[in-house]
Amino acid sequence: xxERLCVQQVLSGNTSAFAxxxxxxxxxxxxxxxxxxxxxxxxxxxxQESYLKAFRNLHSFRSDSKFSTWxxxxxxxxxxxxxxxxxxxxxxxxxxxxxxxLSSDNPELQMEEAEKKEMVTEILDRMSKGDALLLTLYYMExxxxxxxxxxxxxxxxxxxxxxxxxxxVFKERLFNYLRCDRKKCCKETGIKNGR
Amino acid sequence: MxxxxxxxxxxxxxxxxxxxxxxxxxxxxxxxxxxMQQIQxxxxxxxxxxxxxxKRQESIWGEFKTIFGIMYAVLAVVAAGTFFLKGxxxxxxxxxxxxxxxxxxxxxxxxxxxxxxxxxxxxxxKKLLPKKDKAGE
Numbered sequence: 001x002x003e004r005l006c007v008q009q010v011l012s013g014n015t016s017a018f019a020x021x022x023x024x025x026x027x028x029x030x031x032x033x034x035x036x037x038x039x040x041x042x043x044x045x046x047x048q049e050s051y052l053k054a055f056r057n058l059h060s061f062r063s064d065s066k067f068s069t070w071x072x073x074x075x076x077x078x079x080x081x082x083x084x085x086x087x088x089x090x091x092x093x094x095x096x097x098x099x100x101x102l103s104s105d106n107p108e109l110q111m112e113e114a115e116k117k118e119m120v121t122e123i124l125d126r127m128s129k130g131d132a133l134l135l136t137l138y139y140m141e142x143x144x145x146x147x148x149x150x151x152x153x154x155x156x157x158x159x160x161x162x163x164x165x166x167x168x169v170f171k172e173r174l175f176n177y178l179r180c181d182r183k184k185c186c187k188e189t190g191i192k193n194g195r
Numbered sequence: 196m197x198x199x200x201x202x203x204x205x206x207x208x209x210x211x212x213x214x215x216x217x218x219x220x221x222x223x224x225x226x227x228x229x230x231m232q233q234i235q236x237x238x239x240x241x242x243x244x245x246x247x248x249x250k251r252q253e254s255i256w257g258e259f260k261t262i263f264g265i266m267y268a269v270l271a272v273v274a275a276g277t278f279f280l281k282g283x284x285x286x287x288x289x290x291x292x293x294x295x296x297x298x299x300x301x302x303x304x305x306x307x308x309x310x311x312x313x314x315x316x317x318x319x320x321k322k323l324l325p326k327k328d329k330a331g332e
Contacts, residue, residue, distance in 0.1 A: 015231075015234055015235055015238045016231075018231070018234060019227065019231055022227045022230050022231060023227060026222040026226055026227060026230075027219060027220065027221055027222050028219070029222075030220045030221070030222040030226070031218075031219055031220040034220050043220075044222070044223065044226055044229075047222065047226065047230075048226070048229055048230050048233065051230045051234070052230070052233055052234065052237065055234050055237070056237070113217065116214065116217045117217050117218050119214075120214050120215060120217055120218035121218050124215075124218060135211075135215055136215060136218075139211055139212045139215040139216065140215055140216055140218075140219060142212075167211065170211070171207075171211075174214075
């Protein structure tokens with residue numbers, strides 16, 4: 001669907017056309033809000049408030065950028081204001097409170113997916129909010145560095161540097177996580193064999 | 196060697212992308228309904244205030260016409276009464292012009308109070324409506 005046309009429809013009074021934007025971007029908006037505030041209930045409130053702001057100010061949306069970039073910038077600002085979070089300092093997030101969603105019919109695949117999701121969420125939650133958000137924005141929807149810079153308000157070179165560091169930290173944590181997991185697994189097997 | 200490194204980097208990037216994508220949060224099912232409901236309520240409220248504005252303008256103009264219409268009617272009655280009771284000379288006296296000024300002042304003050312009342316009511320109604328925020332701030 002052509003987003004410009006959709007924007008025009010909403011501006012001309014067809015409010016229900018806005019549902020397209022809600023349906024298309026709500027998951028990513030939710031992910032961004034959750035990365036910043038760390039709590040599902042607050043994240044939902046932030047997303048709702050952000051969509052309302054976007055609707056009220058849709059007339060000020062210039063089509064030179066993607067609608068998603070504009071919307072995520074609003075979500076980012078609303079979340080930062082809401083939580084009064086300091087995004088670019090090295091504070092570390094909370095433990096994950098997310099319940100992994102299962103999407104496939106195959107139980108083994110479901111388990112694998114759930115485990116993978118849990119692992120990624122845990123690693124990102126233990127990283128600084130800013131780093132986790134940058135990785136989410138860059139990899140989850142293939143945003144370019146320029147778009148990530150627009151959303152976060154950082155300059156492009158700053159994004160590149162932070163992204164490089166975040167990637168490194170993520171890899172290290174992933175490695176540690178997998179090593180710990182293997183150790184735990186070996187211990188469990190050892191106990192079972194001992195019995 | 197360089198090619199191998201580049202290939203490894205690409206594979207690593209792909210793996211990162213796949214991993215991070217698996218951590219995407221799903222919005223709850225009722226979130227979309229909540230958002231759309233709030234937007235539709237807001238839209239309904241906005242269109243109601245927009246339809247109120249011209250009505251208010253019309254009502255102020257209507258009050259203006261009514262009040263000053265009555266004032267001119269009263270002045271005409273006073274002028275006719277004095278003409279028939281006291282004659283043409285009374286029109287040139289200070290006493291007659293004092294009566295005209297008093298009547299005009301009373302009606303003008305009445306109109307001013309009406310305008311003030313309508314302005315205050317409008318302000319109160321605006322306060323009751325949700326405030327508009329700027330996006331991205």
